[in-house]
Each structure stands twice: as C-alpha cells, then as structure tokens.
Amino acid sequence: MRHIFIINPSAGRKNSAHKLLERVDAVFSPGEYEAAYTAGEGDARALAERAVALGEPVRLYACGGDGTLNEVVNAAAGRDWAAVTNVPMGTGNDFLRVFGPEGRGRFTDLAALRDGPQAGVDLMDCNGLLGLDVVCAGVDARVAAEVHRFKRLPVVGGSLAYILSLVAEVAKGITRPMTVDMGPIHYSGPVAILCVCNGRYYGGGFCPVPEAQPDDGVLDMLLVGDIGRLAFGRYVGRYAAGRYRECPELIQAWHGDAVTFSAGEKITVVVDGEVLRDTSFTLRLSEKKVNFFYPRDVFWRESSQTANNLVGAVSENGR
Incomplete structure (x- = not known):
C-alpha cells in the first residue's frame, strides 16, 4: 500500500x-x-x-x-x-x-x-465538477466565494470570516432571480438560498439538513425563495441549525437525485469551496x-x- x-x-x-x-x-x-x-x-x-x-x-x-x-x-x-x-x-x-x-x-x-x-x-456532479459535501447557489454561495477577503484580516478565523462576509453580502441584497426544478417543485422568482447536501456542514458550521448521510444515494435539497433582510435575520439561525421543517412557509425541501437551475445572469455556485459561475446548472447524483x-x-x-x-x-x- x-x-x-x-x-x-x-x-x-x-x-x-x-x-x-x-x-x-x-x-x-x-x-x-x-x-x-x-x-x-x-x-x-x-x-x-x-x-x-x-x-x-x-x-x-x-x-x-x-x-x-x-x-x-x-x-x-x-x-x-x-x-x-x-x-x-x-x-x-x-x-x-x-x-x-x-x-x-x-x-x-x-x-x-x-x-x-x-x-x-x-x-x-455539478456541471462536471464533483463534490462530496455541499453545493450552494444563493447568498450563501456569494458569502463563501468572498470569505477569503476577510480571512486575510488579522485575528479573523474561519467562523468570524463567514459572519463578516455574510453581513457584507446581505447588505448588497439577499435574493437573485432564478428558475429551479427539483423533483415536483418548479419555482421561478427571487431565490435567497439553494442548498444541496450530500454531507451536513458548510459555511463554517451551518448544518441545514442534519439527517443527511453521504452514503445513502440521496441528495437533500432546500430552497429559500423571496425573503427580506429582517425576515432573513429571524430565520437564518433556524436554517443553520437544521430546523427547516419548522419553516414550511419559507423553505421548500426535496430529497432526490437531481436539480437544475438557471438565470439570466451568471449564478455563483460553490462546490465544496470551489467557485463556479454560469447561467445554467445541472446537479445530479454522480455514478461515481x-x-x-x-x-x-x-x-x-x-x-x-x-x-x-x-x-x-x-x-x-x-x-
């Protein structure tokens, strides 16, 4: 060996x-x-x-x-x-x-x-790039894509860097227009968060689907649509702690093997820390x-x- x-x-x-x-x-x-x-x-x-x-x-x-x-x-x-x-x-x-x-x-x-x-x-498999943990495509992805700027600051560790990046991105606006198809769910409109979990954690400690298992052949998907800054502040703690079932009026969940999403402008997508940008994505459970x-x-x-x-x-x- x-x-x-x-x-x-x-x-x-x-x-x-x-x-x-x-x-x-x-x-x-x-x-x-x-x-x-x-x-x-x-x-x-x-x-x-x-x-x-x-x-x-x-x-x-x-x-x-x-x-x-x-x-x-x-x-x-x-x-x-x-x-x-x-x-x-x-x-x-x-x-x-x-x-x-x-x-x-x-x-x-x-x-x-x-x-x-x-x-x-x-x-x-996200447009050809493989990931084993979490794929995100919303304000969470934009936060992750920019977090390196804050990690360079003195005495700023991983979790604090994510918090600072989150504050900066929320100030710019939470949602972006997107069309999402996952199972029977077809959504077109403002999207705050689109998260697909094979693992459980991302963003320095967020655990949106705590029951996710990386070997069960199922991808766990959460979609947060239109939401303002004040409501986002109220709900983000529950989302981060995996309490999505408490928010059916806000969070749509699907457990399956594929999701597609697109927009008129490029979407920032993060696959296990790797950043992709395109106008259309297909994410599916890989055969590998x-x-x-x-x-x-x-x-x-x-x-x-x-x-x-x-x-x-x-x-x-x-x-």
Missing part, C-alpha cells in the same frame, strides 16, 4: 507543512510514504491523478482545506484502488464535521488514519463514488451530531 501526502503549504499557520512532515516521519517508515507540495490551483488534482494512474492500491492524504480535498476527490473518483482522506490544515474542513463534534480532531491522528477503515461515499478512509473510532452514521439533531421521521419522498 502506498501512502501519498498531498500538502498545500499555504493552508494553516506558518510552518504547518514542516510540522506535518515531522509527524508523518514519526508514524511512517522510510519508503512507506511520499510527500508532494502544491504550488497553485489544480496542483492537488494533478498530483493525485499521477498517484492513481498506476492502478495500484494507494491512500491519498489531502493535507489542507476543503479546496485541496475537492481536487483530490475529483482525481480519485471511480478508482476502486484509491482511497482519500483529509488531514485538516485549512480553516474550514467542513466535510470532516460529519464525523461528530470531535471528528475533525481525530483526523490529525496519522496512525489512526493509516490503519483506519474506508467506505464508499456518494458524489454530486470515492473511497474515504477515517479513524476506526468515528463514523458519520454514529456521530453524536446526527443523534442530537435527527427529530422524528422524515416524510418527504423516500425519507
């Missing part, structure tokens, strides 16, 4: 990459692993593609944030001999939150990762899966977050 560490040296604090390699050396024997550094956008995917091209069993460690993980996932998708994990070095690492409140911290244990189990995870490995003592179906938030039976469409 080969172990390949794909490291984004710009993620995390100064010297994070050097300290990571010290930990790798303490766990892995010489010759048991390889390390490669990214220098820019697309490098993580290219490095991962070279690693899987041999067709031999390999474990890929995406060392960075959500963007680094997304690139490695796109390279390994559909390759049965390859498995992916995320060693958190970024400010987000939202997919790891699906493993529970302590889950993100467990992914810093390299020995637990090396010997951990793996499971197939569903993927979303990716193997994801993790510490043996955590699993998304057993996370305490799921147990705490799953309220009652879900009546919508196969749930």
Whole structure:
C-alpha cells in the first residue's frame, strides 16, 4: 500500500507543512510514504491523478482545506484502488464535521488514519465538477466565494470570516432571480438560498439538513425563495441549525437525485469551496463514488451530531 501526502503549504499557520512532515516521519517508515507540495490551483488534482494512474492500491492524504480535498476527490473518483482522506490544515474542513463534534480532531491522528477503515461515499456532479459535501447557489454561495477577503484580516478565523462576509453580502441584497426544478417543485422568482447536501456542514458550521448521510444515494435539497433582510435575520439561525421543517412557509425541501437551475445572469455556485459561475446548472447524483478512509473510532452514521439533531421521521419522498 502506498501512502501519498498531498500538502498545500499555504493552508494553516506558518510552518504547518514542516510540522506535518515531522509527524508523518514519526508514524511512517522510510519508503512507506511520499510527500508532494502544491504550488497553485489544480496542483492537488494533478498530483493525485499521477498517484492513481498506476492502478495500484494507494491512500491519498489531502493535507489542507476543503479546496485541496475537492481536487483530490475529483482525481480519485471511480478508482476502486484509491482511497482519500483529509488531514485538516485549512480553516474550514467542513466535510470532516460529519464525523461528530470531535471528528475533525481525530483526523490529525496519522496512525489512526493509516490503519483506519474506508467506505464508499456518494458524489454530486455539478456541471462536471464533483463534490462530496455541499453545493450552494444563493447568498450563501456569494458569502463563501468572498470569505477569503476577510480571512486575510488579522485575528479573523474561519467562523468570524463567514459572519463578516455574510453581513457584507446581505447588505448588497439577499435574493437573485432564478428558475429551479427539483423533483415536483418548479419555482421561478427571487431565490435567497439553494442548498444541496450530500454531507451536513458548510459555511463554517451551518448544518441545514442534519439527517443527511453521504452514503445513502440521496441528495437533500432546500430552497429559500423571496425573503427580506429582517425576515432573513429571524430565520437564518433556524436554517443553520437544521430546523427547516419548522419553516414550511419559507423553505421548500426535496430529497432526490437531481436539480437544475438557471438565470439570466451568471449564478455563483460553490462546490465544496470551489467557485463556479454560469447561467445554467445541472446537479445530479454522480455514478461515481470515492473511497474515504477515517479513524476506526468515528463514523458519520454514529456521530453524536446526527443523534442530537435527527427529530422524528422524515416524510418527504423516500425519507
């Protein structure tokens, strides 16, 4: 088994990459692993593609944030001999939150990762780009697309950066005109939020569909239509906490395998931290899966977050 560490040296604090390699050396024997550094956008995917091209069993460690993980996932998708994990070095690492409140911290244990189990995870195909966590296309996407501006500010961490970006985008106006088709729901008008969940978390801690499972073959979709700033302020907390069933007058939900949406002007869409802009999108459950490995003592179906938030039976469409 080969172990390949794909490291984004710009993620995390100064010297994070050097300290990571010290930990790798303490766990892995010489010759048991390889390390490669990214220098820019697309490098993580290219490095991962070279690693899987041999067709031999390999474990890929995406060392960075959500963007680094997304690139490695796109390279390994559909390759049965390859498995992916995320060693958190970024400010987000939202997919790891699906493993529970302590889950993100467990992914810093390299020995637990090396010997951990793996499971197939569903993927979303959004205009050809694959994602494993959350796709958003509303004010939430515009917030995520601009959050990097605030992360550069002194003493501004991940969650605070998202809050500052949210305030800035809400001030510009919450809704944009859009046409959305998901299952039996056809909507044309102002859209505040369109969110499609395979995982559970995005935006530095938002958990809109807490019962979402990344391996159940179902995409969980929420559509928030026309809403003013005052109402948005009242509802956003419930949306972030996964209480969408309390707001049927505002939030339309569908649990299925595809959604299409379009607009006269380009829509900002964020796929696991990667930004796309176009006037028309088709998002569907991909035929490809990716193997994801993790510490043996955590699993998304057993996370305490799921147990705490799953309220009652879900009546919508196969749930």
